[in-house]
Amino acid sequence: MGKTGKRSLLGKLTGIVLLVIAAVILTFIVYLAVVSVDHPPEDVDLSVLEMERSQYGDHLYMAGNNWLRKSESGLWECYLEGEAFERGVAFGKLTRELLYYQESVFVDQIRELVPSDFYLKILKYFIAFFNRNLEQHITDEYRHEIYGTSQSCDPAFDFIGSRYQRQLNYHSAHDIGHALADFNLIGCTSFSVWDDKSSDSSLIIGRNFDFYMGDRFSENKIVCFMNPASGYKFMMVTWADMIGVVSGMNEKGLTVTINAARSAVPIRSSTPVTLVTREILQYAATISEAFDIAKKREMFVSESIMVGSSGDGLTAVIEKSPDTCVIVYPESHQIISTNHFQSAVFANDERNVTNIIGSDSYARYQRVQELLGRTGALDVQSAVHLLRDRQGPGDRNVGMGNQLAINQLIAHHSVVFKPDSLLVWISVPPYQLDRFVAYDLKKIFSADTGQINLDRELYLPERTIPADTFLFTKDYHDYLVFRNMTNELNRYRQEKDALPPSFQDVYIQLNPEYYRTYANLGDYYRKLGQHDPAGKFYSQALTKVLPGLDEKQRIAELAAKMRKK
DSSP states (O other): OOHHHHHHHHHHHHHHHHHHHHHHHHHHHHHHHHHTSOOOOSSSOGGGGGOOOEEOSSSEEEETTEEEEEOTTSOEEEEEEESHHHHHHHHHHHTHHHHHHHHHHHHHHHHHHOOOHHHHHHHHHHHHHHTTTGGGGSOHHHHHHHHHHHTTSOGGGTTTOOHHHHHHHHHHHHHHHHHTGGGTSBOOEEEEEOGGGBTTSSOEEEEEEOBOSOGGGGSSOEEEEEEESSSOOEEEEEOTTOOSOSEEEETTSEEEEEEEOOOOOOSSOOOOHHHHHHHHHHHOSSHHHHHHHHHHSOOSSOEEEEEEETTTTEEEEEEEOSSOEEEEOOSSSEEEEOSSOOSGGGTTOHHHHHHHHHSSHHHHHHHHHHHHHHHOSBOHHHHHHHHTOOOBGGGBOOOTTOTTSSOOSOOSEEEEEEGGGTEEEEEOSSTTTSOEEEEEHHHHHHSOTTOOOTTSOSSOGGGOBOOOGGGGSHHHHHHHHHHHHHHHHHHHHHHTOOOOTTHHHHHHHHSTTOHHHHHHHHHHHHHTTOHHHHHHHHHHHTTSOOSSHHHHHHHHHHHHHHHHO
16 A cells, blocks of 8 residues: 555544544533433422512511521521421522522632633533432432522522532532541531539530631521421521531430541542431431431441430440441540541541541540540530630640641631530631520420511520630731731742742741741742742741641651752
């Protein structure tokens, strides 16, 4: 065959290969488009959508017997009742403005990571593919409720997906965030005491929910009181669009809080953990009933679910991974949960062992243990004091914001439960530093349907825990300045701009014991290609208290790399 014939054959083969590739790509795009189409529930009474919202004053909204109001504390309070779709519709209508704000905050976070509209569209289809079977893992009740809420979503965000599809995906996004625990997005701490460990022998549960998506994400916390048509009445701390539970207590005195454990990045979706805990709160009265619910639901991340029970008189921790579910009962009258598993089943689990050695989780566990041993019998005031602790193990100064601290100054909310008396204390922003206001769930749950007096505050002023004095100190002011300067430093790094005179010295003085102060400066100089100062600051970071072996090794490697340059 001559050269011309060979070129002709090669051209034909190339054309066929290109056609095959194009066909595969087209097929994949069509498939993604198909799986991205949502399939909302059809068996709903759409007449509920005619429910109208009325506004009274600046911060009180009514929709049927459902209402939303803003307390003088700054917390939003919400009451919802009825069947699932009705509850969802009411939640969406009442929180319409908050729903828009929450979604805009979330989208802004995405845009910071993915500024290109083209790649945002690709991301949309990827998420649709990843969550293509999500609906199969969510009960009809919660699909109906999410569908109801989605009716009030703003069309401005339709480029992400349909309203219903977005709401489903936002619930799974919470799990994906938990799966990224390796990247220090979270570091929750929970504990419980009772009998001789409690000042009045009653059950006390405290928890910090340290899921950080930026300060704006936590600006509009909602204390939601739910009166569902089936199951138990319950309260939860949530935000607009979230029907799942991260912290809550039901009328039987059963509480749930969640703490992420280290997980592999999931490759497919299952039941979002917050919907598992929602089901527990709504349908369980005992720890064994909670465990039965947890066992039957498949999850795609690893999670510790702390369950306190007035009926059982104790607290236990359910440890659930994608393929294992066990329960940890206490050996004494206290139990602690941070971000690693404690049961014998996971004792030799490679990921869990690596987490204990490499992360800050075990050190925080030890710090809680240390403080509980020192405090003696705990009451609500001392429980709040423990949740506000900013030191490392052994009372070491680890700098403000260190992951080793129980109070990392990032908390979305902090809560203390007393299940026997159905009392709950919830932190007022910022973080867990301002007041903790108390709600009596006996009074709220026993009120006639929707007939709570909204002309006065729902929380109990006489039971308020005062603000932490740290809130009014120069150290706290310095920390706020430090955080602002950290954002500025990140901008200088990205744009490769020179730091203003004295910036570096002021930055160090504001938070001198925090290892990230020096690591951040190291990152800045490394980005500019200035290896000597980068190595110097990485080495300084290593002289401070670091949150685990993983971070120590990472910074040590960077320091060594800079020395070789």
